[in-house]
Amino acid sequence: MFKHILVAVDFSPAWPLLQARLKRLTGWGAERVTLVHVLSSRYPATPEETHRPHYEARLKELAGDLAAPGLTIDTEVRSGEPGAVLTEAASDLGADLLLLGCRGHNRLHEFFLGSTALDTARLTAQPLWLEPVAEALVGADSRLMMLATDGSDAVGGAEALAARLAPRFQRRLAVTATCASEGCDREIADAQHHLDDIARRIEGLETRVLDGDPRHAIVEEARREQVDLIVIGKRGRNRIQEFLLGSTAEAIARDAHCPVLVVPRGG
Numbered sequence: 001m002f003k004h005i006l007v008a009v010d011f012s013p014a015w016p017l018l019q020a021r022l023k024r025l026t027g028w029g030a031e032r033v034t035l036v037h038v039l040s041s042r043y044p045a046t047p048e049e050t051h052r053p054h055y056e057a058r059l060k061e062l063a064g065d066l067a068a069p070g071l072t073i074d075t076e077v078r079s080g081e082p083g084a085v086l087t088e089a090a091s092d093l094g095a096d097l098l099l100l101g102c103r104g105h106n107r108l109h110e111f112f113l114g115s116t117a118l119d120t121a122r123l124t125a126q127p128l129w130l131e132p133v134a135e136a137l138v139g140a141d142s143r144l145m146m147l148a149t150d151g152s153d154a155v156g157g158a159e160a161l162a163a164r165l166a167p168r169f170q171r172r173l174a175v176t177a178t179c180a181s182e183g184c185d186r187e188i189a190d191a192q193h194h195l196d197d198i199a200r201r202i203e204g205l206e207t208r209v210l211d212g213d214p215r216h217a218i219v220e221e222a223r224r225e226q227v228d229l230i231v232i233g234k235r236g237r238n239r240i241q242e243f244l245l246g247s248t249a250e251a252i253a254r255d256a257h258c259p260v261l262v263v264p265r266g267g
Contacts, residue, residue: 001028001164002127006095008086008120009037011058014101014133021131021259022066022099024142028168032072035059036089039079052077083119090126102130102253102260118250121234121262127161128262130253145169146227148218148252149176151194155233158263159198162231165261166202169228173206174198175221177214215251227258234264 007022009015026033037055059075066073074093078085090098102117121128147162149155166172176191178184188209195207210217222230232249253260 001168002030002097004032004034004093004095005030005097005099006034006036006086006090006093006126007099008082008101009035009059009062010101011037011055012101012133015062017133018099018101018131019062019066021129025097025099025129026066026068026071030071032074033063033066034074034076034089034093034095035063036076036078036086038082038085039077040082041080049079081119082116083123086116086120087123087125090124096126098124098126098128100128100130101133117253121249121253124234124262125264125266127157127264130260130262132257132259142169142228144171144173144225144227145229145231146218146222146225147172147174147198148214148230148232148248149174149194149198150214150233150248151176151191152233154265155263157265158231158233158261159201161261161263163198163202165229165231166205171206172202172204173208173225173227174202175208175210175218177210177212177217180209180211214248215255218248218252219255219257223257229259229261230256231261231263234262 063073179187191209199205
């Protein structure tokens with residue numbers, strides 16, 4: 001599955017939640033984990049390079065807590081704009097998954113909030129797992145995965161990765177949000193045809209055509225079904241409605257109650 005996972009660490013109170021998620025992900029066959037802390041250039045009071053040894057030591061402490069047989073754990077401290085630095089590090093180090101918290105723990109320290117998560121999602125060439133920082137998610141299991149697709153070529157990577165993840169979940173659901181009201185027979189038929197094609201590749205896949213703006217309909221459906229993971233493509237243009245999946249992905253990552261896995265075209 002994910003052999004090398006890069007984890008963004010900012011030493012916030014959110015770390016135990018990310019650590020719990022990481023342990024579940026490493027249970028899927030990871031062989032290597034790299035913990036990365038960014039001395040961010042975003043804030044007025046940018047940490048000085050003289051602080052680097054302090055953060056390197058703290059990362060090594062966290063790495064010790066993650067030690068497990070057969071798992072290699074590395075640590076790095078880098079400097080710069082967090083989103084760009086994280087995606088560059090993932091490419092440099094050959095990681096095949098980034099793990100990032102997506103909500104901040106206070107107003108002043110926003111490493112995990114908004115712009116960093118969105119910058120990383122826009123720039124990443126690797127799948128990005130956005131983990132909401134919320135105590136309610138501790139202990140969340142792998143009951144239901146939702147694949148959100150618009151039927152475009154750009155979401156092929158997300159569909160392929162969802163097929164690989166499917167055996168890890170008790171239920172699998174694929175949805176498309178479009179006009180599904182009276183008078184939209186063509187749109188419904190096109191959407192269902194694509195969902196049926198995916199179902200032939202994923203055993204036991206449930207499919208559903210949702211009515212409305214995908215930025216809202218997908219989030220609402222995920223909440224109603226108590227989904228444990230939403231898988232979405234990074235960018236793409238719907239053949240039926242003229243919307244950018246990029247803006248949809250941003251809205252879902254911001255509003256979803258559960259983790260969101262953002263997958264670039266090549267997935």
